[in-house]
Amino acid sequence: MKQTLKLSLAITTLAFLLSGCDSNNAQDKELIKSLETKIQTLEKQLEQAEQPAATAAADTDTKALEDKIISLEKQLADNKTAADQPSSTLEKVLKQGYIQCGVSTGLPGFSNPTENGEWEGLDVEFCQAVAAATIGDKTKVKYIPLTTKERFTALQSGEVDLLVRNTTWTLHRDTALGINFAGVNYYDGQGFMVKKSLGVSTAMELDGKSVCVQSGTTTELNLADYFKFREMKYTPVVFNTEEETVGAFKEGRCDVMTTDQSALYAHRLGMDEPDSVVVLPELISKEPLGPAVRADDDQWFNIVKWTLYTMLHAEDLGVSSISVDDMKNSNDPDIRRLIGLDGPKGKGLGLKDDWSFQVIKQVGNYSESFERTVGMSSPLKVRRDVNALWRDGGIQYAPPIR
Numbered sequence: 465m466k467q468t469l470k471l472s473l474a475i476t477t478l479a480f481l482l483s484g485c486d487s488n489n490a491q492d493k494e495l496i497k498s499l500e501t502k503i504q505t506l507e508k509q510l511e512q513a514e515q516p517a518a519t520a521a522a523d524t525d526t527k528a529l530e531d532k533i534i535s536l537e538k539q540l541a542d543n544k545t546a547a548d549q550p551s552s553t554l555e556k557v558l559k560q561g562y563i564q565c566g567v568s569t570g571l572p573g574f575s576n577p578t579e580n581g582e583w584e585g586l587d588v589e590f591c592q593a594v595a596a597a598t599i600g601d602k603t604k605v606k607y608i609p610l611t612t613k614e615r616f617t618a619l620q621s622g623e624v625d626l627l628v629r630n631t632t633w634t635l636h637r638d639t640a641l642g643i644n645f646a647g648v649n650y651y652d653g654q655g656f657m658v659k660k661s662l663g664v665s666t667a668m669e670l671d672g673k674s675v676c677v678q679s680g681t682t683t684e685l686n687l688a689d690y691f692k693f694r695e696m697k698y699t700p701v702v703f704n705t706e707e708e709t710v711g712a713f714k715e716g717r718c719d720v721m722t723t724d725q726s727a728l729y730a731h732r733l734g735m736d737e738p739d740s741v742v743v744l745p746e747l748i749s750k751e752p753l754g755p756a757v758r759a760d761d762d763q764w765f766n767i768v769k770w771t772l773y774t775m776l777h778a779e780d781l782g783v784s785s786i787s788v789d790d791m792k793n794s795n796d797p798d799i800r801r802l803i804g805l806d807g808p809k810g811k812g813l814g815l816k817d818d819w820s821f822q823v824i825k826q827v828g829n830y831s832e833s834f835e836r837t838v839g840m841s842s843p844l845k846v847r848r849d850v851n852a853l854w855r856d857g858g859i860q861y862a863p864p865i866r
């Protein structure tokens with residue numbers, strides 16, 4: 465439209481020029497007059513034709529600018545929210561003033577609620593050790609009881625900062641769930657428990673029996689493998705919680721109960737007549753139990769890992785919750801580095817230099833924690849065996865602090 469008008473205007477103007485402005489002929493004058501009028505009309509039309517286009521262009525520009533402003537405002541708001549959010553688990557923990565530690569719903573020796581509502585056990589003490597390392601106070605822990613099914617989701621979603629729940633470190637869990645295992649605080653294996661009246665003394669005699677087992681565990685999978693590989697039959701009786709599984713075994717709803725051996729010893733003690741049940745000698749799997757963290761935070765992963773190593777080193781170097789104060793006067797370079805007087809101290813972990821001192825002072829070395837919760841000073845009376853330090857015939861070993 466604009467193009468057509470422009471062309472008409474150009475032709476008319478040309479005709480006007482060609483007609484000669486100086487002509488005196490009346491006919492010519494009339495023609496000139498009509499061409500002048502035509503040019504004016506065309507110019508006016510052109511102006512009008514250009515007007516809406518200009519407005520539309522301006523509208524488009526305004527819209528684009530508005531969109532840009534909205535998007536910038538949104539970016540600003542997002543950045544502000546992100547800036548308000550702690551960027552690391554350590555930051556979050558320090559801000560909230562406690563650690564959210566995922567534990568079991570109740571497993572004697574590992575994580576068990578006491579009658580006065582407190583928690584005790586090897587895993588519970590490890591939660592406390594991480595609280596001592598980071599916040600400087602082992603009591604700053606909020607225990608979140610989790611079933612087997614809930615545990616990994618709770619860690620992934622951030623409901624817990626740390627999962628210390630007699631959880632077996634496996635390839636699948638370490639690689640497919642967005643979590644990392646930070647070490648092994650108890651080397652376990654899966655076993656079987658039966659009533660003496662069943663007249664069975666080895667797992668090879670369990671063909672055709674019914675077995676109580678908890679769902680969502682490595683236990684369930686190992687059980688299936690064990691019987692299938694040996695072409696033995698069994699009837700699984702599956703429950704979601706520890707309480708139900710043990711309850712069913714007690715009531716005689718299955719012949720056999722299977723889980724981590726440490727837990728079997730604990731449950732045996734909880735029987736009305738512990739001597740009426742026996743834990744069979746076989747271990748059918750490896751169950752290295754350890755703390756797990758989310759996979760997106762190396763600093764937190766390192767803090768948890770080195771808290772465990774500190775407890776192991778302290779045992780190795782003979783530093784306990786009792787002796788650690790005196791050790792401040794020690795000349796032993798290993799001990800001085802262990803308690804943060806020399807060496808890398810807390811910097812690399814983003815912690816205070818006395819972080820490891822606090823772990824040992826408030827919770828103790830690995831041996832102290834082990835004996836108190838599952839070992840000889842506890843009702844479970846588990847021997848160190850494979851959980852002894854490497855120099856005592858076990859496999860517990862920590863990399864050097866230097």
Ligand SMILES: N[C@@H](CCC(=O)N[C@@H](CS)C(=O)NCC(=O)O)C(=O)O
Pocket residue numbers: 568569570571610611612630631632678680681682683704705706707723724727751753
């Ligand atoms: N270590 C195995 C088994 C862990 C497990 O959950 N075991 C049961 C039986 S000992 C348990 O802890 N139950 C306690 C609860 O349900 O809170 C795993 O990681 O899958």
